[in-house]
Amino acid sequence: MASSVSSQQDHQVLVEANSSARILSLNRPKQLNALSFQMISRLLELFLAYEEDPNVKLVILKGKGRAFCAGGDVAALVRDIRGDDWRAGAKFFLKEFTLNYLMAAYSKPQVSILNGIVMGGGAGASVHGRFRVATENSVFAMPETALGLFPDVGASYFLSRLPGFFGEYVGLTGSRLDGAEMLACGLATHFVPSAKLAMLEAALCIVDSSDPVIISSIIDQYCEQPSLKEQSVYKRLDVIDRCFSQKTVEEIISALERELVHKMDVWISTTIQTLKKASPTSLKISLRSIREGRLQGVGQCLVREYRMVCHVMRGEVSKDFFEGCRAILLDKDKNPKWEPSKLELVTDSRVDRYFSKMNTEEWEDLKLPTRSKHKLPLYAIAKL
Amino acid sequence: MKEKKNEEEHPSFSMDRAFQRTKILTNHLLQSSPSSPAQIPSLSSNACLDYSPPELSEGYAFDIKEMRQLLDGHHVADRDWLFGMMMQSKLFNPRVRGGKVFVSPDYNQSMEQQREMTWKRIVYLLERGVFKGWLTEKGEEAEMRKFAYFEAVGLFDHSIAIKLGVHFFLWGGAIQFFGTKHHHDKWLRDTENYLIKGCFAMTELGHGSNVRGIETVTTYDSNTGEFVINTPCESAQKYWIGGAANHATHTIVFSQLNINGTNQGVHAFIAQIRDAVGNVCPNIRIADCGHKIGLNGVDNGRIWFDNVRVPRENLLNSVADVSADGKYLSSIKDPDQRFAAFLAPLTAGRVNIAVSAVYQSKVGLAIAIRYALTRRAFSVKPNEPEVLLLDYPSHQRRLVPLLAKTYAMSFAANYLKMLYVKRTPQSNKTIHVVSSSFKAVFTWNNMQILQECREACGGQGLKTENRVGHLKGEHDVQSTFEGDNNILMQQVSKALFAEYVAAQKKNKAFKGLGLEHMNKPCPVIPSQLTSATLRCSQFQMDALCLRERDLLKCFVLDVSQHQAKGESKEHAFIMSYQLAEDLSRAFSDRAIFQKFVEAEATLAAGSLKDVLGMLRSLYALICIEDVAFLRYGYLSVDNAAAVRREITKVCSELRPHALALVSSFGIPDAFLSPVAFNWIDANSWSSVQH
Secondary structure (H helix, E strand, C coil): CHHHHHHHHHHHEEEEEECCEEEEEECCHHHCCCECHHHHHHHHHHHHHHHHCCCCCEEEEEECCCEEECCECHHHHHHHHHCCCHHHHHHHHHHHHHHHHHHHCCCCCEEEEECCEEECHHHHCCCCCCEEEECCCCEEECCHHHHCCCCCCCHHHHCCCCCCCHHHHHHHHCCCEEHHHHHHHCCCCEECCHHHHHHHHHHHHCCCCCCHHHHHHHHHCCCCCCCCCCCCHHHHHHHHHHHHCCCCHHHHHHHHHHHHHHCCCHHHHHHHHHHHHCCHHHHHHHHHHHHHHCCCCHHHHHHHHHHHHHHHHHCCCCCHHHHHHHHHHHCCCCCCCCCCCCHHHCCHHHHHHHCCCCCCCCCCCCCCCCCCCCCCCHHHHCCC | CHHHHHHHHCHHHHHHHHHHHHHHHHHHHHCCCCCCCCCCCCCCCCCCCCCCCHHHHCCCCCCHHHHHHHHHCCCHHHHHHHHHHHHCCHHHCEEEECCEEEECCCCCCCHHHHHHHHHHHHHHHHHCCCCCCCCCCCCHHHHHHHHHHHHHHHHHCHHHHHHHHHHHHHHHHHHHHHCCHHHHHHHHHHHHCCCCCEEEECCECCCCCCHHHCCCEEEEECCCCEEEEECCCHHHCEEEEECCCCCCCEEEEEEEEEECCEEEEEEEEEEECECCCCCECCCEEEEECCCCCCCCCCCEEEEEECCEEEEHHHECCCCEEECCCCCEEECCCCHHHHHHHHCHHHHHHHHHHHHHHHHHHHHHHHHHHHHHCCCEECCCCCCCCCEEHHHCHHHHHHHHHHHHHHHHHHHHHHHHHHHHHCCCHHHHHHHHHHHHHHHHHHHHHHHHHHHHHHHHCHHHHHCHHHCCCHHHHHHHHHHCCCCCHHHHHHHHHHHHHHHHHHHHHHCCCCCCCCHHHHHCCCCCCCCCCCHHHHCCHHHHHHHHHHHHHHHHHHHHHHHHHHHHCCCCHHHHHHHCHHHHHHHHHHHHHHHHHHHHHHHHHCCCCCHHHHHHHHHHHHHHHHHHCCCHHHHCCCCCHHHHHHHHHHHHHHHHHHHHHHHHHHHCCCCCHHHCCHHHCCHHHHCCHHHHHC
């Protein structure tokens, strides 16, 4: 019985051991490889083991089917929490963020093959690693604000480090990026046409090195330089910088509206619409999180996000997350009723509460796994 | 040379080195050739030194966010917004070193280029709404927010802060304080939007601190209803005028006002010096002050006025006016008081300078302490790892007391800001004395701290990109502008003298300036100081009060003895300068300490309070270690030795908190420098490649 359960869990992450590389495939294609608690636990276990194993030089992470990973399995989570047990949710994120940190400060290179959907938790399971290979099938998004959540999984670290204020734009609007855009802004490190992925994998399996310079040069051999599509948001960086650099969400929206005064622009009005549909609380805590994250190391970011996510799960300040999941994932009426319903009702002190410790017994801040035992590569050290 | 000497003295070092070199060479030889021939092998650091980030080995015993809130005091999120704003723009010269981004001006640019960049950065911040309300919004919240932004910008570069300071606080402040409604309506909004660019022409070649002696002369022509401003001689040329050399379109001119042959003293006028496209106006001559030891992003200039005519309403007339037919009118009859009213904007400047000095010290210390937590030198025994710099008690003794000083200054600076923001006519004297004292002491401390930090970073401290050394040149001016430090400290002593004489004359108790302790019995220092006593805040306060009290009495006595010999009070002050210096130092130390104690008292028991208690003790002890305590006999030689011993003890107790204490400064990594992080990677061969 126990073994069948564990083997079923094991099936959610497939492992191929090819010489010095390990290929891990997320294997819940029907759920677009949404991360279950079991998958996260398994990944954590594998990553920790590979770090100890001198025969492993490199870890490749990919997804079965048309998604790399569509995020954390939020639907399952909400079912758990509905039973009034926010701690179950907290436990999920504790594990997930620990994995995110391990990936960010990992002693060996991780190559993620992003041949499909990369959203939320999927971004957290890939962007922290050293190499992210986008393809013509890649679709990236951090859609949390539409769900009453906020870009977590260390997004406040990596979004805030995108050029200019593109991170604020991506994090607040949940805008979808394609492979070319991911490469342009730095979310991806390489772009390889999907037809060449099999060859790339084969080449990576025989490289027998953890040297990022060597691995990068291997991937380079299969790379192509994609061009940004005509309508790409990445061509609107000037507007994005002007508007999304504003101090508050309200000011960002007014700045966008001011842009419209001069000239009608579909993309800007859509952006405004998207922001107005998102949870006001989510927008405000997301903006604050990205702004703080810009000045913090990846560990501090995850500790802060863990505090935030526990507040969200507990639902004392706002229950928008449950409402968002109801409207988008469960009832699918796409008509969430946010509370507070307007930006101006989300006061600074309300926002502050998400960033404070939980004042409840037995709750502790996220404890980051120790990293001093392993010799970390330079790129990992720079993130601490 | 130095290395060789060490080897001769310690043969074990040379053995050790030989062993190390062999190991490194062996490693080079054994290193497998890279698979791709095009690749240059990345140097293996296995046998070499490893950079180990202090974050991985040093813990935080208290919440650094909470500590930062206490230190910054206000508008933390607003500061962070502005930091991010600067980091995300190419204008702020982001560079990657050791895998991290650092922002800092390119000081290798020519003076003209630096000025150009400073101006572009100001325009960028203006367009992003950073200066919104700086002159048009009133109230405590707006003023404190302005302070916060100003402090954050100052962490990037001193030049940009000074350019803003001149435009908003000096030019804008002069219009606010000396102008009346029509000046406010006409100039403030345009100033805030930079439709005009202001400067502030007070200092002359021949007169700096002695503003009353300036030689520029203004007369009134009742036929045309104009004032005529003139520079009568070379020593009257306006000097060091920030903004004058390139950018400013308008200036405040300080000048003697001569009405019908009567000199009415110093007054302030508005004069246009450039037209909208930047041409210098007729009858104005402008020259550049040239390259400076710092602040080269500021276009300091010199101005000569050749009978420049300005309309009558350009006199800033809040304290005095001239009627259309040329009559002098003033609500303040006493010329001394009238003059004092003109110096009000300089108070705001002094508050800004004092606070800015504290933030520069934070940058220096964060860099030097982070470096000391990653840099090793010498092994105690052969084949043992080399010792971390901060694990040497001598290195702790150099840096940790400066950390305590910086914490003390932070709390005092927060008090000073509140004092300024909540100002009333009654608090003017206190603000003047406290801002003078803190400005002088903080800027002196800052220079001392930066020098120590520079030396603590060794050769790396000499690189401009590592900031700590360069900041010295940038901030040296702080001890001179907006009131020479020595002059300011003399004013502190004179103010204390006046308090003492007034209290004696009226037989009244001391009230204000923290002098209430003078009303109590004189504190007694125990003949044998134990560790417990030395750590007790009551003892610490007693010791500092004792010194202040006694020096004030001595100073008054000394001055009166000079006066008894028939000398004037002014001459007596000049002759008693040594006591005056010691007294102003005693006042400052005590006033700063008091603010530390008050900040500590606001906290609930816990690890944060414990650490602050140690820092407070350390700050008090380094004050008590001052030679004045022996010079005037407040401490016995034995007790002075006990103080010194205790200092080393507290330093070692604070050592485990060093990283947390500098992290609490809240200065983003990007505003520190490469030597504070992975300095090996930042200097690697691969970093030379691009």
